[in-house]
Amino acid sequence: MQREEKHKFKKISDEIIRAIQTGKYLPGEKIPSENEIISQYNVSNTTARKVLLAIELNGLARRIKGKGTFVLNRTEDRHLVRTLGSIADTRIGFNEKLKAEGFEPKNIILEKTILNDGISSEINGKHYIIQGPVLKVHQLRYANDLIMKDETKYISLTLCPKINLLPPEASHYKAYETKYQLGKLHIIQTMGADIFKPDDERNNFGTAAIIPVFVLDSAIFTLQEKVVELERSYYRGDKYRFAINAQEY
Incomplete structure (x- = not known):
C-alpha cells in the first residue's frame, strides 16, 4: 500500500508540474487543492499534501493560507499574463493576483472623488452610462517597485453605496457579487x-524613454443592463501579455 501511494505521489506531482510547464496553469492561477487531488486521484490526504508541498518546494507555486496554491511567475522576463473576457481573472483582483504570482503589490491613489453628474463611455460601439453619484478612483498599481498599471475606475454609488470605504487592495468585483448581491454580472472589454512619450501628460509610469502601452476599456453590468463599473486603464506594454478567453456556446 505504501509503495502504491508513493507511485501515485510521483504520478500526480509529475502531471501537475507538466501542466504548469506547458501553460495549462498560468502564473497566478490555482492548481488543484488538497481535497480536489484526493477526490480526483483517490489518494490519502497525506499524499495530496505531499504533492502540493513538492510542487511548492520546486519553486513552481506558493500556498497562500485560506486561498489555495498558486502558480508563481517564473517566466524569464517576468511578464504578467492576463486574460481578457475572464470572469475568474477579474474576480481575483489585481493585488491578490500579483501576490499569487510572487510579487509585492502596492497602490498609490492619485484621485478619489464623487461625480454627482455621472459618467459615460463608448466601448465596442456601444454607449454605457452610469447615472450619478459615481465614485471615481484613479490609482497607480505597482508590482514590487515598478508601476505596471495606471487605472481609472468609475463605480455606481447607487448600486454600490459606500463602496468608497472599501480598502484599495480589495477586489471590487467580489464586492459586487457578495456585499452588494448584484447577481450574475457581464463584462465587455476592448x-x-x-x-507614451516621457512628456506625455497621460504618462504616469515615470519612464525616461518611450514605452508601448495597452489601453483597456471595460464595462461591468447586471442582467438588467444596469452599469456597475466603467474602467479605462493603461498597462505597460513591455511588461504585459494578454490572452483571450474564447467561449463556445
Missing part, C-alpha cells in the same frame, strides 16, 4: 495600443 483592448487597444498606444505609445
Whole structure:
C-alpha cells in the first residue's frame, strides 16, 4: 500500500508540474487543492499534501493560507499574463493576483472623488452610462517597485453605496457579487495600443524613454443592463501579455 501511494505521489506531482510547464496553469492561477487531488486521484490526504508541498518546494507555486496554491511567475522576463473576457481573472483582483504570482503589490491613489453628474463611455460601439453619484478612483498599481498599471475606475454609488470605504487592495468585483448581491454580472472589454512619450501628460509610469502601452476599456453590468463599473486603464506594454478567453456556446 505504501509503495502504491508513493507511485501515485510521483504520478500526480509529475502531471501537475507538466501542466504548469506547458501553460495549462498560468502564473497566478490555482492548481488543484488538497481535497480536489484526493477526490480526483483517490489518494490519502497525506499524499495530496505531499504533492502540493513538492510542487511548492520546486519553486513552481506558493500556498497562500485560506486561498489555495498558486502558480508563481517564473517566466524569464517576468511578464504578467492576463486574460481578457475572464470572469475568474477579474474576480481575483489585481493585488491578490500579483501576490499569487510572487510579487509585492502596492497602490498609490492619485484621485478619489464623487461625480454627482455621472459618467459615460463608448466601448465596442456601444454607449454605457452610469447615472450619478459615481465614485471615481484613479490609482497607480505597482508590482514590487515598478508601476505596471495606471487605472481609472468609475463605480455606481447607487448600486454600490459606500463602496468608497472599501480598502484599495480589495477586489471590487467580489464586492459586487457578495456585499452588494448584484447577481450574475457581464463584462465587455476592448483592448487597444498606444505609445507614451516621457512628456506625455497621460504618462504616469515615470519612464525616461518611450514605452508601448495597452489601453483597456471595460464595462461591468447586471442582467438588467444596469452599469456597475466603467474602467479605462493603461498597462505597460513591455511588461504585459494578454490572452483571450474564447467561449463556445
